[in-house]
Amino acid sequence: MARSGEHMTMTAAFAEGIVHNFVGGRFVEPDTTSLFDNVDPATGHVAARVHEADAALVARAVQAARDALGGSWSRWTTNDRTALLRRAADRIEERFEEFVAAEVRDTGKPVTHARDVDVARAITNLRAFADIVGAAGQESFLTELPDGRRALNYAVRKPLGVVAVVVPWNLPLLLLTWKVAPALACGNAVVVKPSEETPSTAALLAEVLREVGLPDGVYNVVHGFGRDSAGEFLTGHPGIDGVTFTGSTATGAHVMRTVAARVRPVSFELGGKNAAVVFADADLGATLDGLTRSIFSNTGQVCLCTERVYVQRPIFDDVVNGLAARAEALALGDPLSETTTTGPLISQAHRDKVLAYFGLAEEAGARTVVGGGVPAMGPALDGGSWIEPTIWVGLDQRDRVMREEVFGPVAGLIPFDSEEEAIALANDTEYGLASSVWTSDLTRGHRVAQAMRVGMSWVNTWYLRDLRSPFGGMGLSGIGREGGEASLHFYTEPTNVCVQL
Numbered sequence: 449m450a451r452s453g454e455h456m457t458m459t460a461a462f463a464e465g466i467v468h469n470f471v472g473g474r475f476v477e478p479d480t481t482s483l484f485d486n487v488d489p490a491t492g493h494v495a496a497r498v499h500e501a502d503a504a505l506v507a508r509a510v511q512a513a514r515d516a517l518g519g520s521w522s523r524w525t526t527n528d529r530t531a532l533l534r535r536a537a538d539r540i541e542e543r544f545e546e547f548v549a550a551e552v553r554d555t556g557k558p559v560t561h562a563r564d565v566d567v568a569r570a571i572t573n574l575r576a577f578a579d580i581v582g583a584a585g586q587e588s589f590l591t592e593l594p595d596g597r598r599a600l601n602y603a604v605r606k607p608l609g610v611v612a613v614v615v616p617w618n619l620p621l622l623l624l625t626w627k628v629a630p631a632l633a634c635g636n637a638v639v640v641k642p643s644e645e646t647p648s649t650a651a652l653l654a655e656v657l658r659e660v661g662l663p664d665g666v667y668n669v670v671h672g673f674g675r676d677s678a679g680e681f682l683t684g685h686p687g688i689d690g691v692t693f694t695g696s697t698a699t700g701a702h703v704m705r706t707v708a709a710r711v712r713p714v715s716f717e718l719g720g721k722n723a724a725v726v727f728a729d730a731d732l733g734a735t736l737d738g739l740t741r742s743i744f745s746n747t748g749q750v751c752l753c754t755e756r757v758y759v760q761r762p763i764f765d766d767v768v769n770g771l772a773a774r775a776e777a778l779a780l781g782d783p784l785s786e787t788t789t790t791g792p793l794i795s796q797a798h799r800d801k802v803l804a805y806f807g808l809a810e811e812a813g814a815r816t817v818v819g820g821g822v823p824a825m826g827p828a829l830d831g832g833s834w835i836e837p838t839i840w841v842g843l844d845q846r847d848r849v850m851r852e853e854v855f856g857p858v859a860g861l862i863p864f865d866s867e868e869e870a871i872a873l874a875n876d877t878e879y880g881l882a883s884s885v886w887t888s889d890l891t892r893g894h895r896v897a898q899a900m901r902v903g904m905s906w907v908n909t910w911y912l913r914d915l916r917s918p919f920g921g922m923g924l925s926g927i928g929r930e931g932g933e934a935s936l937h938f939y940t941e942p943t944n945v946c947v948q949l
């Protein structure tokens with residue numbers, strides 16, 4: 449163990465069963481030794497310990513990033529940086545199962561989801577932003593004034609600088625690379641604060657980036673919590689040039705207050721209370737399959753998940769019964785089994801929060817069509833934070849369960865009659881992240897999707913992603929967009945040069 453003031457350096461992310469911080473190109477221990485448990489949500493067992501970064505180590509990480517910006521990294525070309533992203537993607541592919549195992553251990557999610565969504569999308573993120581940033585031009589204009597003067601205006605995009613990257617626990621590596629890939633492609637240096645629940649793949653990514661030649665200090669990882677811990681030490685550090693944050697709306701508001709005094713740019717992907725609108729002419733089977741994915745994927749722990757379903761009255765009972773049957777068919781079980789479809793919630797604390805909403809639904813007079821409790825999982829898994837996928841009817845639009853983000857495998861269904869009524873119900877929220885519309889009439893599909901006050905509106909599908917499109921939310925769901933050019937604009941500062949000709 450390092451003596452105080454001396455930082456022991458290790459070779460790997462998980463040396464001695466501890467998940468380490470990564471600063472200046474090395475895995476290091478903080479001065480003050482403070483370890484917290486990394487719990488496997490499927491079993492409730494402590495899977496590893498994690499070194500909590502103290503304020504001094506966070507400051508070292510910010511300084512290491514600052515130093516890297518002034519070092520060789522500033523001389524890398526866009527081609528050099530995008531080539532590195534592609535090498536990193538290839539290396540993750542080589543270490544694919546290691547990343548899958550780490551993600552499953554941290555989250556309890558089924559191995560199939562970790563493979564097909566989390567790690568696969570991380571590789572895609574790296575390659576997509578290598579393409580997007582590699583192909584991006586610069587804005588320029590030939591100016592011709594009425595008095596005959598002419599000029600050339602062109603914008604030169606430079607890195608934002610040292611970017612604080614604070615990410616949540618639901619799609620750890622996917623959301624981390626969604627930010628780090630464009631940030632690095634644009635020449636920034638980053639200090640990452642992964643969720644305290646899911647430290648592992650951020651540390652593994654550090655190994656990969658070092659292996660593929662990223663200069664020391666360009667990518668740093670500090671572990672810990674939010675307030676009075678690494679998260680706040682990082683976002684509150686004067687050396688930060690911008691913050692990209694994904695997490696709850698409440699935390700986003702706190703981060704905004706933290707950086708407000710220094711007027712630092714923020715990119716916020718926050719919570720949601722997403723609605724699906726199902727018209728009577730929808731393809732019932734395909735719609736039920738799509739709705740099931742949108743409600744229960746990742747045990748409902750995706751910001752884009754549907755928690756409100758509005759169904760045109762003639763097919764209301766068919767949708768209720770169809771969803772209930774699909775919910776009952778979900779396979780809760782060992783995350784490492786190929787047949788498991790649904791894992792636990794991330795923690796006992798989060799399960800308590802979701803169970804509190806079960807109580808609120810009951811108090812509001814909801815009828816629980818399926819679920820509503822804690823499943824018996826047997827001796828190996830009963831210690832995990834498991835919960836039953838749940839469908840409610842009989843709720844009112846004003847009930848808290850229909851207004852507040854539960855972030856679990858739940859949905860409340862309410863019937864509607866007219867298109868206007870459906871749009872009003874779906875838009876009756878302070879959030880504005882995502883929606884889906886299910887109808888065979890595509891003219892209506894376009895019309896209703898455009899009428900939704902959300903960042904992403906799907907028609908007859910859900911979570912189909914083009915990484916070039918703007919991603920994000922309005923209202924309580926966030927500030928700004930990431931994806932495609934939107935990421936380029938956040939992770940760079942343009943200087944417009946005007947030359948009289």
Ligand SMILES: NC(=O)c1ccc[n+]([C@@H]2O[C@H](COP(=O)([O-])OP(=O)(O)OC[C@H]3O[C@@H](n4cnc5c(N)ncnc54)[C@H](O)[C@@H]3O)[C@@H](O)[C@H]2O)c1
Nearest residue numbers: 615616617642643673674679680695696699717718719751
């Ligand atoms: N819009 C999106 O793309 C998106 C994606 C995933 C999750 N989310 C949202 O995230 C929430 C679930 O994730 P969560 O529980 O990890 O969110 P959270 O807000 O509790 O934590 C997110 C991250 O912020 C850190 N943090 C907490 N308080 C902080 C503070 N005061 N200063 C700095 N950092 C702080 C946490 O340690 C964690 O790393 C849900 O609301 C979900 O909707 C949104």
Ligand SMILES: O=C/C=C/C=C(\O)C(=O)O
Nearest residue numbers: 618626750751752913919
């Ligand atoms: O939980 C929220 C999921 C966010 C997903 C993305 O940011 C994405 O698909 O790019």
